[in-house]
Amino acid sequence: MDKILRINMGSEGGPQASEEPLGDYAGLGGRAMTSAIVAKEVPPLCHPLGKNNKLVIAPGMLSGSNTAQSGRASVGCKSPLTGGIKEANAGGQGSQVMARLGYAAVVLEGKPKDDTLYKVVINKDGVAITPDNSLKMLGNYDLIDKINAEYGDKVACISIGQAGEMKMAAATVAFTDMEQRPTRHAGRGGVGAVMGAKGVKVIVLDDADMPTRSPKDPEKFKEANKAFVAGLKKHPITGEGLPGFGTNVLTNVINEAGALPTHNFQTGRFEGAGKISGEAQSEIMTSRGGKVSKGCHKGCVIRCSGIYNDKDGNFLTKRPEYETVWAHGGNCGIDDMDAIAMLDRMDDDYGLDTIEMGATIGVVMEAGLAKFGDAEAAINLLKEVGQGTPLGRILGSGAAVTGKVFGVERVPVVKGQALPAYDPRPVQGIGVTYATTPMGADHTAGYAVTANVLGVGGNVDPLKPEGQIELSRNLQIATAAIDATGFCLFIAFAILDQADTFQAMLDLISAFSGQELTADGVTALGKKILTDERDFNARAGFTKEHDRLPEFFQNEPLPPHNATFTVKDEDLDQVFNW
Amino acid sequence: MELPITFCPRALIRKLDDVFKNTCNKVYVMNAELENDPKAVLSLTVEEELIPTFYVLLSQGFTVKVRVGCTMRELLQRQLGLSADYIEQRLQTIFLDGKAVDNIDTAVVRNGSTLALSAAMPGLAGATLRRGGAYASMRSQISHGKSKLSDHIKEGELVLKLFNLVARELGPMFLAKGVWLKGKSLQGFLQKAPDSFRGGCRAAELNGQPLDIDSLDKLEWDQQEIFVTVKKTL
Numbered sequence: 073m074d075k076i077l078r079i080n081m082g083s084e085g086g087p088q089a090s091e092e093p094l095g096d097y098a099g100l101g102g103r104a105m106t107s108a109i110v111a112k113e114v115p116p117l118c119h120p121l122g123k124n125n126k127l128v129i130a131p132g133m134l135s136g137s138n139t140a141q142s143g144r145a146s147v148g149c150k151s152p153l154t155g156g157i158k159e160a161n162a163g164g165q166g167s168q169v170m171a172r173l174g175y176a177a178v179v180l181e182g183k184p185k186d187d188t189l190y191k192v193v194i195n196k197d198g199v200a201i202t203p204d205n206s207l208k209m210l211g212n213y214d215l216i217d218k219i220n221a222e223y224g225d226k227v228a229c230i231s232i233g234q235a236g237e238m239k240m241a242a243a244t245v246a247f248t249d250m251e252q253r254p255t256r257h258a259g260r261g262g263v264g265a266v267m268g269a270k271g272v273k274v275i276v277l278d279d280a281d282m283p284t285r286s287p288k289d290p291e292k293f294k295e296a297n298k299a300f301v302a303g304l305k306k307h308p309i310t311g312e313g314l315p316g317f318g319t320n321v322l323t324n325v326i327n328e329a330g331a332l333p334t335h336n337f338q339t340g341r342f343e344g345a346g347k348i349s350g351e352a353q354s355e356i357m358t359s360r361g362g363k364v365s366k367g368c369h370k371g372c373v374i375r376c377s378g379i380y381n382d383k384d385g386n387f388l389t390k391r392p393e394y395e396t397v398w399a400h401g402g403n404c405g406i407d408d409m410d411a412i413a414m415l416d417r418m419d420d421d422y423g424l425d426t427i428e429m430g431a432t433i434g435v436v437m438e439a440g441l442a443k444f445g446d447a448e449a450a451i452n453l454l455k456e457v458g459q460g461t462p463l464g465r466i467l468g469s470g471a472a473v474t475g476k477v478f479g480v481e482r483v484p485v486v487k488g489q490a491l492p493a494y495d496p497r498p499v500q501g502i503g504v505t506y507a508t509t510p511m512g513a514d515h516t517a518g519y520a521v522t523a524n525v526l527g528v529g530g531n532v533d534p535l536k537p538e539g540q541i542e543l544s545r546n547l548q549i550a551t552a553a554i555d556a557t558g559f560c561l562f563i564a565f566a567i568l569d570q571a572d573t574f575q576a577m578l579d580l581i582s583a584f585s586g587q588e589l590t591a592d593g594v595t596a597l598g599k600k601i602l603t604d605e606r607d608f609n610a611r612a613g614f615t616k617e618h619d620r621l622p623e624f625f626q627n628e629p630l631p632p633h634n635a636t637f638t639v640k641d642e643d644l645d646q647v648f649n650w
Numbered sequence: 651m652e653l654p655i656t657f658c659p660r661a662l663i664r665k666l667d668d669v670f671k672n673t674c675n676k677v678y679v680m681n682a683e684l685e686n687d688p689k690a691v692l693s694l695t696v697e698e699e700l701i702p703t704f705y706v707l708l709s710q711g712f713t714v715k716v717r718v719g720c721t722m723r724e725l726l727q728r729q730l731g732l733s734a735d736y737i738e739q740r741l742q743t744i745f746l747d748g749k750a751v752d753n754i755d756t757a758v759v760r761n762g763s764t765l766a767l768s769a770a771m772p773g774l775a776g777a778t779l780r781r782g783g784a785y786a787s788m789r790s791q792i793s794h795g796k797s798k799l800s801d802h803i804k805e806g807e808l809v810l811k812l813f814n815l816v817a818r819e820l821g822p823m824f825l826a827k828g829v830w831l832k833g834k835s836l837q838g839f840l841q842k843a844p845d846s847f848r849g850g851c852r853a854a855e856l857n858g859q860p861l862d863i864d865s866l867d868k869l870e871w872d873q874q875e876i877f878v879t880v881k882k883t884l
């Protein structure tokens with residue numbers, strides 16, 4: 073990973089690829105790389121779909137090696153949804169393969185002269201950019217079938233569906249999984265629309281004959297990897313909970329806490345939660361010959377994904393994740409697991425963010441376009457998006473735009489991006505992160521790496537109100553750093569509880585890079601990323617007034633606990649005061 | 651009996667079996683006779699593979715007859731017979747009436763309470779809801795505060811919900827002893843059961859009389875509470 077591939081889609085005479093050394097970006101990976109490039113090279117006031125925006129795809133620092141759990145890629149740009157900086161990340165095979173091809177980043181720049189659609193093929197011999205209008209308006213599944221027929225089933229693909237081509241603000245960038253299915257998505261913020269604006273339908277990555285990236289200190293690396301894997305396997309969340317039930321293990325628990333946003337955030341409990349829980353989902357998957365546990369890329373040992381078959385035992389989609397089940401389920405009052413799985417499949421095929429689409433459908437249900445609980449209506453609404461009808465174009469622009477168009481007051485967004493699956497009234501600390509992250513409401517922005525393990529931000533007294541601010545700050549710092557490594561964020565639980573696993577992770581990175589990494593180093597990396605991102609947003613016109621939750625969270629008590637969001641604005645303003 | 655200090659889930663399941671065998675005389679729960687007039691007692695004998703199918707029902711809640719007015723530790727350890735290690739290490743997420751419990755020595759179980767038991771959960775929300783975790787302050791509005799002990803401990807009932815790994819580990823024992831279920835949930839469950847369900851169901855009895863397995867999904871139980879036992883074939 074010692075070079076950057078730049079593809080200028082707007083060059084005279086057609087798209088041009090060039091390689092360059094890492095320069096100022098040496099040592100960066102994942103979110104650290106995408107945010108550094110965007111912050112430095114993209115004019116903050118540019119139009120997100122214009123020639124000056126850039127789409128940066130960067131494997132994590134350890135991707136392409138034998139490090140367990142290190143196959144996440146980051147996709148960054150100025151977001152068409154939020155207008156601020158965006159990093160969305162995804163699993164799948166793309167990160168590993170891109171890293172083995174030697175690229176620390178692939179950057180799509182400029183704007184094509186016309187609406188020709190391009191295919192980019194990267195292999196050991198170089199880069200080919202060819203026009204291919206036969207791919208126009210294909211869904212991700214048909215597209216990948218076509219690519220596999222031409223390039224075989226060992227390649228990894230990064231692609232957009234119809235939503236990306238139509239430059240919808242809820243469009244994703246899809247990454248193929250180990251079975252060549254486009255099931256893993258850099259979902260948030262409309263990154264797919266930027267890829268569509270660059271005129272690139274698919275990037276085909278072929279790492280045949282390329283070696284696995286090797287560590288600087290192989291012995292230490294082997295030992296650390298062994299300890300790291302053992303730590304993941306022995307922990308009840310990473311070793312048992314996630315492989316057994318997927319992330320949807322959360323549905324029952326969040327519902328019991330009264331924090332499952334239901335009927336467009338009107339209540340915190342959903343009567344049908346038990347029917348769409350991870351437990352119920354696993355039973356359905358097992359009874360239909362699906363797979364309860366599998367990885368989304370080679371080297372995943374947690375394996376939170378799975379195969380969800382339809383009633384006839386045929387593949388329908390991967391195991392729908394908690395956020396998807398919430399967005400299309402409880403948030404829309406739908407308790408039919410098959411309907412939710414179908415919506416997940418359609419989102420993956422059109423290339424749409426499941427969180428944004430579930431929130432958007434919830435908003436139009438509140439507006440009266442369909443009844444809460446009407447699964448068929450939800451499927452039809454999503455079809456409108458895929459077909460690009462006028463209504464579909466509105467919905468595909470996300471919850472904020474849709475709420476405006478239909479005159480809905482209760483629109484759950486921050487910086488234009490829909491809130492994920494945890495209501496911030498009963499669990500206020502999460503609301504602090506939703507409000508303040510530079511990404512717009514994002515549940516992964518402040519994840520579970522304990523402040524005490526990392527030793528960042530001094531000693532937090534969690535019982536004091538200001539503790540929430542410090543916790544959110546520390547979590548955001550730690551998350552940003554992990555996003556740079558390429559590790560799946562789910563390693564966080566084992567690290568949270570097991571100091572030896574955290575040390576094993578540091579040892580892994582040190583042994584791989586040859587440079588000693590300490591907890592302080594992790595903190596510095598996280599702060600640097602957040603500083604870049606906030607600086608970009610400030611130059612794009614964001615102020616502290618954008619770091620707020622919508623008013624209804626303060627005004628509307630959420631049943632059953634009737635909690636409101638009570639964290640003060642001046643406290644929110646202290647989150648990045650380090 | 652105490653479980654080993656080292657926490658090994660598989661060993662734990664075996665040990666729990668022993669716990670239940672050895673402590674069932676202490677275990678107050680799920681005794682059909684405690685109810686004056688049980689409307690219906692349904693006994694099922696099923697293939698072992700079918701047992702997990704019932705966990706969804708257990709996650710939606712079942713009624714247990716216990717002594718109430720005591721602390722949660724008293725309930726879990728003395729009445730339900732769970733070991734201190736299991737409680738400490740596995741029951742990382744506990745809700746009493748929808749509020750996250752941090753201290754099982756101060757939370758008091760009252761008549762009619764709903765108690766949900768879960769393993770540790772992923773995500774920031776999962777970490778936040780964990781018992782006494784570093785992020786407990788992030789959900790102070792829904793934390794279960796210290797409650798006053800009752801003057802006397804008396805017979806009562808509570809709704810118990812078992813989630814995820816806890817359902818897997820404790821479910822078979824609860825099902826074997828029997829659980830009180832709402833007729834509506836049971837009816838919905840039997841009507842929606844996959845085809846494989848009937849194949850794995852070996853015998854059924856209603857109020858002590860043999861029952862045709864094919865008629866299970868046609869029984870009208872909408873308004874009743876049913877005492878259900880589920881045992882695996884030997």
Ligand code: SF4
Nearest residue numbers: 163368372374376560
């Ligand atoms: S734990 Fe889940 S999301 Fe993470 S790499 Fe594995 S399958 Fe992918």
